[in-house]
Amino acid sequence: MRPALLDPLFSPVGSLPGVGPKLADLLAKLLGRETAEDARVIDLVFHAPSSLIDRRKQPGIAMAPQGVIVTITGRVDRHQAPPKGKSNVPYRVFLHDETGELALTFFRAKGDWLEKALPIDETVMVSGKVDWFNGRASMVHPDYIVKVGEAENLPLVEPIYPMTAGLSAKFLRKVIDAALTRVPKMPEWIDEALCQKQGFPAVDDSFRDLHDPCDESDLDPQAPARRRLAYDEFLAGQLSLSLVRQRLRKVAGHPVRGTGVLSEKILAALPFSPTRSQSEAVADILQDMAGNERMLRLLQGDVGSGKTLVALLSMAAAVESGGQAVLMAPTEILARQHFSTISKLADAAGITVEVLTGRTKGREREAILERIASGEAQIVIGTHALFQDAVNYRNLVLAVVDEQHRFGVHQRLRLTAKGISPHMLVMTATPIPRTLVLAAFGDMDVSKLTEKPAGRKPIQTITVPTERIGDIVGRLRHAVAEGKKAYWICPLVEESEESDLMSAEERHATLVQAFGNDVGLIHGRMSGTEKDSVMLAFKNGELRLLVATTVVEVGVDVPDATIMVIEHAERFGLAQLHQLRGRVGRGDEASTCILLYKGPLSETGHARLSILRDTEDGFVIAEEDLKLRGEGELLGTRQSGTPGFRIASLEAHGDLLEIARKDAAYLIEKDPELTSARGEAVRTLLYLHRRDEAIRFLRAG
Numbered sequence: 001m002r003p004a005l006l007d008p009l010f011s012p013v014g015s016l017p018g019v020g021p022k023l024a025d026l027l028a029k030l031l032g033r034e035t036a037e038d039a040r041v042i043d044l045v046f047h048a049p050s051s052l053i054d055r056r057k058q059p060g061i062a063m064a065p066q067g068v069i070v071t072i073t074g075r076v077d078r079h080q081a082p083p084k085g086k087s088n089v090p091y092r093v094f095l096h097d098e099t100g101e102l103a104l105t106f107f108r109a110k111g112d113w114l115e116k117a118l119p120i121d122e123t124v125m126v127s128g129k130v131d132w133f134n135g136r137a138s139m140v141h142p143d144y145i146v147k148v149g150e151a152e153n154l155p156l157v158e159p160i161y162p163m164t165a166g167l168s169a170k171f172l173r174k175v176i177d178a179a180l181t182r183v184p185k186m187p188e189w190i191d192e193a194l195c196q197k198q199g200f201p202a203v204d205d206s207f208r209d210l211h212d213p214c215d216e217s218d219l220d221p222q223a224p225a226r227r228r229l230a231y232d233e234f235l236a237g238q239l240s241l242s243l244v245r246q247r248l249r250k251v252a253g254h255p256v257r258g259t260g261v262l263s264e265k266i267l268a269a270l271p272f273s274p275t276r277s278q279s280e281a282v283a284d285i286l287q288d289m290a291g292n293e294r295m296l297r298l299l300q301g302d303v304g305s306g307k308t309l310v311a312l313l314s315m316a317a318a319v320e321s322g323g324q325a326v327l328m329a330p331t332e333i334l335a336r337q338h339f340s341t342i343s344k345l346a347d348a349a350g351i352t353v354e355v356l357t358g359r360t361k362g363r364e365r366e367a368i369l370e371r372i373a374s375g376e377a378q379i380v381i382g383t384h385a386l387f388q389d390a391v392n393y394r395n396l397v398l399a400v401v402d403e404q405h406r407f408g409v410h411q412r413l414r415l416t417a418k419g420i421s422p423h424m425l426v427m428t429a430t431p432i433p434r435t436l437v438l439a440a441f442g443d444m445d446v447s448k449l450t451e452k453p454a455g456r457k458p459i460q461t462i463t464v465p466t467e468r469i470g471d472i473v474g475r476l477r478h479a480v481a482e483g484k485k486a487y488w489i490c491p492l493v494e495e496s497e498e499s500d501l502m503s504a505e506e507r508h509a510t511l512v513q514a515f516g517n518d519v520g521l522i523h524g525r526m527s528g529t530e531k532d533s534v535m536l537a538f539k540n541g542e543l544r545l546l547v548a549t550t551v552v553e554v555g556v557d558v559p560d561a562t563i564m565v566i567e568h569a570e571r572f573g574l575a576q577l578h579q580l581r582g583r584v585g586r587g588d589e590a591s592t593c594i595l596l597y598k599g600p601l602s603e604t605g606h607a608r609l610s611i612l613r614d615t616e617d618g619f620v621i622a623e624e625d626l627k628l629r630g631e632g633e634l635l636g637t638r639q640s641g642t643p644g645f646r647i648a649s650l651e652a653h654g655d656l657l658e659i660a661r662k663d664a665a666y667l668i669e670k671d672p673e674l675t676s677a678r679g680e681a682v683r684t685l686l687y688l689h690r691r692d693e694a695i696r697f698l699r700a701g
């Protein structure tokens, strides 16, 4: 159970003074929580300021820089109320210091309030942005008006927070202050020697320092409070990964030994031979599964490197041993696609494959559930529907999770917490730099597919300014006339699926004019069956040009599509562009990727597209992407809502991650059930970072 001392931090934000249901909703939005109930006081405590206002600058009116917040001390000379009935003319109050005059400007203000706040001849301090117009200085709606005797009411330095529309900065500061009063004294979970060596403040002090920056250096990721909190985040993450691992390992593994009969049939049915990398990965996996410990292995392979075959051969071994295997995909499209590729090969070997997704309903679903329970279904492919309560496996020995960056550790934990702990193989598409692997997966065994299947030709990537879209359409027309197939990806319009869709529909309409009925459209709002039938038509060649939003980003496999056009390429992340481009170049025909960009590009924008043009190596791209954009985007955590890091940054705190990893391993080895004094403190840390699953897990063990 969560230690009682954390309770005040885990009440909903609505429990803070002045936060009604509407504001609670806004705070939930700001804090990335789905509902106001989910948004807790602790989330506010973790909401770090991104900059600060320094009101210590008191340059005097004449020296006040344009557009900068300053504090002016001056004497009030006169009030100038707007003429009656002219509500659009502002109310002005003039004051002066030794250097000049300043007009305080108020729109729709109440005169009596201003007369009280700014009495004539009184010396006051006002703080706000100064604007210069025709040699006159004015300050529109000062942030603060304070009588000189009450200077303590003027906060000299104020933190500025990331905001969301509808919230005011003052309100947010107030609720964060209220949240901070709920931070209790907590037991120290970091080793004392490390605290000293690193100069870490205590955790409660760190929270307070985080929200009380004195100058820019306190906002730096290397500020002691931020480093401490970053370390906590890493430590909590690494501990929960270690606990999963420990738990998986502790449950005695069921050795799974394939006979090779089914794999042989599959290999015989393949129109190609596996690459050396694929064979090595399969050998690693079979060896793991045959051992006495549970497998927890990560299969990393660049786009198009052939991970599906590795998954299939591993699952075949599970079936040969008399067990069942599942393959969980992140989307419906992918699940269905895996099903269609895999069932063809599995048929050849006489393996029974089923597909189960959220779309499987009614009698069909009942029948499939029965076949899963009886063991008749040997391989089951699906989405997370595979692990709903109603699904019972007869003898599940292997779970392959095709992560493609969408699931994250939490889903995996949930899966295992359900009591299903088969051997586990996690597949990721974009190669992830080592630091990220550690942060996201901990110390897993890793197999890499380092080579592409033989016969692949390099994808020619070109960048073209949008103005030349006409030329591109002309070239496409030639290509389609020659029987080629192309994807046309529509711009990613920030934060609005609706606008994404609109741009795709518009593009579809213009391309239909140029190409007629050969053009299809696919987007996220379509129903599953609609998407399937469009994909199928494209696969069959009834459609030659497919206009799409980023639904095709992950895993879609139409090997004879050889042209990829990406509109507004400058709006996509590098990793995402690499994924998209990976939809072509999957067969033995030469392929082209055309990145249409809208100029002028920023320097980084230019650098990003050039990287993509110059290399097809996903590892290089991922490393560069990490440098240019930050890790959240790369892992896809920001979008998917998987709790990522709130304070820690791999770029800034990479050194701490390594220490946290070792510390976590040491802790778990010395005190596997977390019962020592430090172990108890560590439990508090895990709760504080919402790693409850990891703890539940611990008790289960």
Ligand SMILES: Nc1ncnc2c1ncn2[C@@H]1O[C@H](COP(=O)(O)OP(=O)(O)OP(=O)(O)O)[C@@H](O)[C@H]1O
Pocket (backbone or CB within 6 Å): 272, 273, 274, 275, 278, 301, 302, 303, 304, 305, 306, 307, 308, 309, 429, 453, 454, 554, 555, 556, 557, 559, 582, 586
């Ligand atoms: N050894 C091989 N030789 C030739 N083609 C292969 C080989 N292995 C796989 N392929 C083919 O390469 C294509 C890509 O394979 P697969 O879909 O498994 O890629 P992937 O690793 O899942 O990539 P992505 O993450 O981009 O979906 C498929 O059409 C598959 O049939």
